[in-house]
Amino acid sequence: MPVLRLPRTRIAAALVLGVALAAPTTAVAAGERGDDHRPPRTFAYAVYGDAPYGTSPTDTSQTEATPAFVAAVNADRAVSGVLHVGDIHSGSQYCTQAYDQQVADLWRGFTDPLVYTPGDNEWADCHKKKEGGGVYNPATGQVDYVTDASGAPADYAGGNPVDNLALVRSTFFPQPGRTLGSGSLRVLSQAQVDNRAHPTDGQYVENVLWMRDGILFVAVDVPGGSNNGTDPWYGAPTASPQQVTEVANRTGAALRWLQRSFATAREARARGMVVMTQADLWDLDGKAASHVAGYEPVVGALADGATAFGRPVLLLNGDSHVYRSDDPFRAGASCTGDDGVCAYDAHDSHPGYDVANIHRVVVHGSTVPLEYLRLTVSPRTAPASATSFGPFSWERVTH
Incomplete structure (x- = not known):
C-alpha cells in the first residue's frame, strides 16, 4: 500500500493512502508543531476510566466527587492532558440524555485537553434492564421497557444502543477533530478522512489519533462487557439485523x-x-473463552500492527475495574496488579501470539476515592519494570 510522503510535522493531518481531510492545514495535532526540529520532551497524561460510577440509579456519590477530582488533576503540574478510557456510569445506572450532559459539563472543568473513548455502559449495554432498558418478551415478540414515573421509557430511546451511541457522539464529539476539557488539542478523527471505500466509517468520530513528541496516540471504539456487542440486545433469542450491522460496521472501522x-x-x-x-x-468475566471471541480480530490487528511497527506500544484499557500491568501477547509473561488479578494468564484468552513490543495496563476504575494513572512519557527508554515500558512509566494517584 503506497504512503503519502508529507512532512512529519503534519503527521496528524494526512499520511496514509486515502486520507483526505476537510481542512488538512488545520488538523495538525497540538504538541506536534516543530517536533522534527527539537528533541522530544517529557510530558505526562492523567489516565482514568470507569468513573464517575454509582451502585444504583440514584447513587451520585462519585458524580458529586468529580469537581474535586477535576480540580486535583488540574493542580497536578506534571499533567498536561487527560485520557478517559470509557464508562461514565455503572451497569446499574440508567442511560439518559441529562446524565450524559452532566458528565460533559463536569469535564469542561479540566484545564487540560481530554480525550475520551466511549465505554459499553453508556451505549452498548443501555438495552439491559438493570441500566433502564428492557427485556425481550417471548410471548409478544416485543420488548417490555423499564419506565419512569410518567410511563415513558426510562432510558434514552428505550435503551437502543445505536441511538445511545448517537447521543454520546452529539454530546461528547459535536465537532470532529476537537477534544473535550480545555479543547486545545486538535486530533485527527476517522470522520475527517476519505472514507469513500467504506462510507460507514465516517460516523466513527470518536476514533481519533494525534502525535506528541514523537509518540502516536490512538483511541478506538471497542466497548467491553458484551463480547464486542454480540450478546443479543434485550435478551432476545438472536441478534437483530440492526445489531448485526452495528457490530460489523464498528469492528471493520x-x-x-x-x-x-x-x-x-x-x-x-x-x-x-x-x-x-x-x-x-x-x-473472561467468569465465562468461557467464547465470551471474548468477538475481540479476536482486534487482538490480531494489535499484534500485527505492533510487530510491523517494531517499537514500544502501550495498550491502555478500562472495563475490568482492577489495576493490572502485563504482556497478554506473551504466554507466561510477568504480571503485576491488585490482589489476585494475576492469577489468570490473560494470554490464555487469545493464545497463539508472541509479541514482545506491546505492553498492556488496565486502569483501575470505580474507586473511592477517585483515582488516575499518571502516565509519563520520557525521551529515554528505561528498562522494563512493573511500572515502565520503553519510554513510558506510570504511577497510581488517588485523591
Whole structure:
C-alpha cells in the first residue's frame, strides 16, 4: 500500500493512502508543531476510566466527587492532558440524555485537553434492564421497557444502543477533530478522512489519533462487557439485523483505524505508540473463552500492527475495574496488579501470539476515592519494570 510522503510535522493531518481531510492545514495535532526540529520532551497524561460510577440509579456519590477530582488533576503540574478510557456510569445506572450532559459539563472543568473513548455502559449495554432498558418478551415478540414515573421509557430511546451511541457522539464529539476539557488539542478523527471505500466509517468520530513528541496516540471504539456487542440486545433469542450491522460496521472501522494508525506511526518514525480502548479484550468475566471471541480480530490487528511497527506500544484499557500491568501477547509473561488479578494468564484468552513490543495496563476504575494513572512519557527508554515500558512509566494517584 503506497504512503503519502508529507512532512512529519503534519503527521496528524494526512499520511496514509486515502486520507483526505476537510481542512488538512488545520488538523495538525497540538504538541506536534516543530517536533522534527527539537528533541522530544517529557510530558505526562492523567489516565482514568470507569468513573464517575454509582451502585444504583440514584447513587451520585462519585458524580458529586468529580469537581474535586477535576480540580486535583488540574493542580497536578506534571499533567498536561487527560485520557478517559470509557464508562461514565455503572451497569446499574440508567442511560439518559441529562446524565450524559452532566458528565460533559463536569469535564469542561479540566484545564487540560481530554480525550475520551466511549465505554459499553453508556451505549452498548443501555438495552439491559438493570441500566433502564428492557427485556425481550417471548410471548409478544416485543420488548417490555423499564419506565419512569410518567410511563415513558426510562432510558434514552428505550435503551437502543445505536441511538445511545448517537447521543454520546452529539454530546461528547459535536465537532470532529476537537477534544473535550480545555479543547486545545486538535486530533485527527476517522470522520475527517476519505472514507469513500467504506462510507460507514465516517460516523466513527470518536476514533481519533494525534502525535506528541514523537509518540502516536490512538483511541478506538471497542466497548467491553458484551463480547464486542454480540450478546443479543434485550435478551432476545438472536441478534437483530440492526445489531448485526452495528457490530460489523464498528469492528471493520476499528480495524481500519488501527491499520491506518500503525502505518502512520511507521511513516512518521514514531518513538512509540499508545492505544486506548475501553474493552479489556482478555477478561473472561467468569465465562468461557467464547465470551471474548468477538475481540479476536482486534487482538490480531494489535499484534500485527505492533510487530510491523517494531517499537514500544502501550495498550491502555478500562472495563475490568482492577489495576493490572502485563504482556497478554506473551504466554507466561510477568504480571503485576491488585490482589489476585494475576492469577489468570490473560494470554490464555487469545493464545497463539508472541509479541514482545506491546505492553498492556488496565486502569483501575470505580474507586473511592477517585483515582488516575499518571502516565509519563520520557525521551529515554528505561528498562522494563512493573511500572515502565520503553519510554513510558506510570504511577497510581488517588485523591
